[in-house]
Amino acid sequence: MLQIQVIRDKKDEIINALKKRNIDANSLLNDILSLDEKRRATQTRLDATLAESNTLSKEIGMLFKSGNAQEANALKEKTGSLKEDSKRLGDELNVVAEELQNLLYQIPNIPHESVPAGSTDADNEEIFEEGEIPTLSTDALPHWELAKKYDIIDFELGVKIAGAGFPVYKGKGARLQRALISYFLDKNAEAGYTEMQVPHVVNEASGLGTGQLPDKEGQMYHIGGDDLYLIPTAEVPVTNLFRDEIINEKDFPICYTAYTPCFRREAGSYGAHVRGLNRLHQFDKVEIVRVEHPKNSYKALDGMVEHVKNILRELKLPYRILRLCGGDLGFTSALTFDFEVFSTAQDRWLEISSVSNFEAYQSNRLKLRFKDENGKSQLAHTLNGSSLALPRVLAGILENYQTEDGIEIPKVLVPYCGFNKID
Structure with missing residues (x-):
């Protein structure tokens, strides 16, 4: 399987190399890169949501310790919403990652430069x-x-x-x-x-x-x-x-x-x-x-x-x-x-x-x-x-x-x- 970073960096080279296999990989590579962008964006949103949830959890703990139970309970409602968002984003990330993996499985290895062109x-x-x-x-x-x-x-x-x-x-x-x-x-x-x-x-x-x-x-x-x-x-x-x-x-x-x-x-x-x-x-x-x-x-x-x-x-x-x-x-x-x-x-x-x-x-x-x-x-x-x-x-x-x-x-x-x- 080709590394996604290699595809990002050398997309045109890969397309030309795969022509030796009689494959036009342009459309498939575009789909891979598009899904990878979606995966990374979803991962960023998930990380931010988890970070915010962790920060609030620490703040809630401090509020309870200081006797501010009412304010702490108000924040708990927000953390509940963040947990729901985290689960949704996690599920989305799993679906996108699986789709990306399945597309990557469809790309064959890049032929060595010494491989002759040919069909059969x-x-x-x-x-x-x-x-x-x-x-x-x-x-x-x-x-x-x-x-x-x-x-x-x-x-x-x-x-x-x-x-x-x-x-x-x-x-x-x-x-x-x-x-x-x-x-x-x-x-x-x-x-x-x-x-x-x-x-x-x-x-x-x-x-x-x-x-x-x-x-x-x-x-x-x-x-x-x-x-x-x-x-x-x-x-x-x-x-x-x-x-x-x-x-x-x-x-x-x-x-x-x-x-x-x-x-x-x-x-x-x-x-x-x-x-x-x-x-x-x-x-x-x-x-x-x-x-x-x-x-x-x-x-x-x-x-x-x-x-x-x-x-x-x-x-x-x-x-x-x-x-x-x-x-x-x-x-x-x-x-x-x-x-x-x-x-x-x-x-x-x-x-x-x-x-x-x-x-x-x-x-x-x-x-x-x-x-x-x-x-x-x-x-x-x-x-x-x-x-x-x-x-x-x-x-x-x-x-x-x-x-x-x-x-x-x-x-x-x-x-x-x-x-x-x-x-």
């Missing part, structure tokens, strides 16, 4: 590509066919249990999933990330804090009886560990990693491009989250990108990195790099990781602050990245490592899963 993912900027795309035989299979051939993932059984998008992993498929999770967590721990185990459900305040709520696209699963939400990513509970906290500047950087299942309704069209593991309602992911000093957050972002690169190099998967354009940028992100692995059997790129800097956008919602060297409270910067999302990594391994007599296992994973081939 076709306008994203490729900035890096690495790895050799393997040459497969003409009868190479996509991963959903390989899964069936080697009986390692059962999509139909998942439909029976829960519905489409909830696969069942079997035998070596389940062991390979577990191997990937352990490998990713170990790599993250080696890089200085502290492993955390967090709840897989969150309350409304947590969803609001990291920007998943309000849920404009209907992506979150809601547990109505308890008013809880299944998490779409570990980013939500991990980042909310710091909600309403003032952290010590000396503790930067704070680096956490967590494995969780992730749940997304993924409303939208379905077709061949989302078959198999390409789009799921439940999937496993290992996440990295950082809380940084604002001066260091973009250096930290570069470090996160290099970290994911190193993992993909060890897996020997061909990949590329995209800088997302304004039209494809997530609502809360200032700058995002997407990693995509090449699926040779599908002849297409599959997104496997997003690494993002949210700057102070989430921190303002979370009230996540630190004390600077002058003792002044400042908003921290938050970052997160997939390290990595399993389904499409697994799809890439199955398809790119397939041979005529089975699926080879990347050497780095063999110690984790205990076998070197699926056959």
Whole structure:
């Protein structure tokens, strides 16, 4: 969420910056500033009324002590009127503050200056590509066919249990999933990330804090009886560990990693491009989250990108990195790099990781602050990245490592899963 003071000071700059997102924010910002003026005016009237009431209360006490009961009782009638005014103004202030908050929730983060303009993912900027795309035989299979051939993932059984998008992993498929999770967590721990185990459900305040709520696209699963939400990513509970906290500047950087299942309704069209593991309602992911000093957050972002690169190099998967354009940028992100692995059997790129800097956008919602060297409270910067999302990594391994007599296992994973081939 943008700070109201920033909107007051830099309204025109924000309007121009949001044009990269193809948003004309002029009218909405005017409404925000108008409501903010009303809020401040109401607060001023309330403060003055409360101050007058307090002054009169002290005066009444002195009058009673001095024996002037008649004059004191006359003033009590006035304080009663002031209390009614205070309650009315307090109610007005709450209504205006809620309206203002709801409008502020509608403004996305300001794109970083390096974000290219554009409307769709076709306008994203490729900035890096690495790895050799393997040459497969003409009868190479996509991963959903390989899964069936080697009986390692059962999509139909998942439909029976829960519905489409909830696969069942079997035998070596389940062991390979577990191997990937352990490998990713170990790599993250080696890089200085502290492993955390967090709840897989969150309350409304947590969803609001990291920007998943309000849920404009209907992506979150809601547990109505308890008013809880299944998490779409570990980013939500991990980042909310710091909600309403003032952290010590000396503790930067704070680096956490967590494995969780992730749940997304993924409303939208379905077709061949989302078959198999390409789009799921439940999937496993290992996440990295950082809380940084604002001066260091973009250096930290570069470090996160290099970290994911190193993992993909060890897996020997061909990949590329995209800088997302304004039209494809997530609502809360200032700058995002997407990693995509090449699926040779599908002849297409599959997104496997997003690494993002949210700057102070989430921190303002979370009230996540630190004390600077002058003792002044400042908003921290938050970052997160997939390290990595399993389904499409697994799809890439199955398809790119397939041979005529089975699926080879990347050497780095063999110690984790205990076998070197699926056959």
